[in-house]
Amino acid sequence: MIMPPENTPQGFLAVPAENRASKPDPMRKPNLNSSPADGLPGLERERAWVTIDLNALAYNVESLQRWVGPRVELMAVVKADAYGHGAIATAKTVLAAGATRLAVATLEEGIELRQADIDAPILVLGLLQNLVQMQIAVDYDLELTLCTLDQVERLAGAATGSDRPLKVHLNIDTGMSRLGVPWQEARSLVQGVYAQPTLELASIYSHFATADESDSLWANRQHQRFEQAIAQIKSLLKSLDRPLPPLHMGNSAAILNNRIFHYDWVRPGLALYGLCPAEFLSDRLPLKPVLSVHARVAQIRTIHPGEGVSYGHRFVAQRPTQVATVSIGYADGIPRRLSGQLSVIFNDQLIPQIGTITMDQLLLDVTDAPDLRVGNMVTLLGTGQYSENLAISAQDWADTLGTISWEILSGFRHRLPRVILPAT
Ligand SMILES: Cc1ncc(COP(=O)(O)O)c(C=O)c1O
DSSP states (O other): OOOOOSOOTTGGGGSOGGGSOOOOOTTOOOOTTOOGGGOOTTOTTSSEEEEEEHHHHHHHHHHHHHHHOTTSEEEEEOHHHHHHTOHHHHHHHHHHTTOOEEEESSHHHHHHHHHTTOOSOEEEOSOOOOHHHHHHHHHTTOEEEEOOHHHHHHHHHHHTTOSSOEEEEEEEESSOOSSSEEGGGHHHHHHHHHTOTTEEEEEEEOOOSSTTSSOOHHHHHHHHHHHHHHHHHHHHHHHHTOOOOOEEOOOHHHHHHOGGGOSSEEOOSGGGGTOOSOGGGTTSSOOOOOEEEEEEEEEEEEEOTTOEESGGGOEEOSSOEEEEEESOOGGGTOOGGGTTSOEEEETTEEEEEESOOOSSOEEEEOTTOTTOOTTOEEEEEEEOSSOTTSEEOHHHHHHHHTSOHHHHHTTTTSSOOEEEEOOO
16 A cells, blocks of 8 residues: 555545545445444544554564574564554564464454464463363364463363364463463473373473563573473473473563573564564664554644643643644543653654643644644654654653553554555
């Protein structure tokens, strides 16, 4: 798709005629499964939208693959609707760019990918407890995380009658204290799996708690514990005459942090989407942000000194002020706590947001941007139209809010239509 110039004097007419929706057919039944985020065809860029640059995504995959080398496989983490980027388009792009497998958090996320005809191996990272869920996972050829002995029999039961063994991935808790078998007990779980003919141990993994911290004390400790557990498992497998399955530990930070964390597979999430997990790792790898957020100006008016703006009048004009209303708000993924601390980009100018961000709109002080017109596009996350040096990233928002870029990105899931720029 070729992007038309966004900020034409005509504003809303910036969407080319061929992209506009045809007249609605009054007989057409509404699609109850569609969500607002699907957008109306041709009208995605009328109000506010997210642009997903699949070229950037493919670039990040290739960059990561170069970094880890050809012998290490990428398991792309596409949970939470691919961190707000759209799971299906993301999954297809990362696989085409070289990732060999996918990871999701929930059964439903895995099913969504299978229903989109994605046949790569998919690991569900979350723990399924319910037998019916496990059977559904078997039906959809999803691979499951294994954490407890008690789960082994249920998983084996769920796979009974299936024409292929259920692939299970043993999660060892080495210090995250979230999911997984304690590293001291991992060996007995492996023994349990090999006692079940309907199960296949597809990999053994662990997850870091602090790989994004410059102090590597805990990351190294977790690595050592993993090594200890693997040594015990190796001796067991030797006695059973079985090979060691693939091992993996590395999230984005660990991948960038230390090559000893790479093992056979790595599990990047954030880095796929073009963000660096920590400042001290920022010079390791060139990455390009995949997601940008844009919205149009709905109305512009002048208010007099002393007039307040938006709920609670948290901004009061000190001078005659041109106020622009932009059609995007906290229900679209713009954190309300950024009120009064946000800037947007118009062409190559930064414009301050004023007053409280509301559910569907936010306000700008455009007194010093006389060229801005109703219908123009402003960029909330992304770069300037003419200069890539002017950029606002999810990390900037996260820093302001005292949170992490993962949370910001995964907030763009519900309402904004996605404009996908295909990989070329
Ligand atoms: C088990 C597991 N592996 C890998 C990842 C990817 O992490 P990151 O986005 O930091 O690369 C996550 C994300 O939270 C995860 O839970």
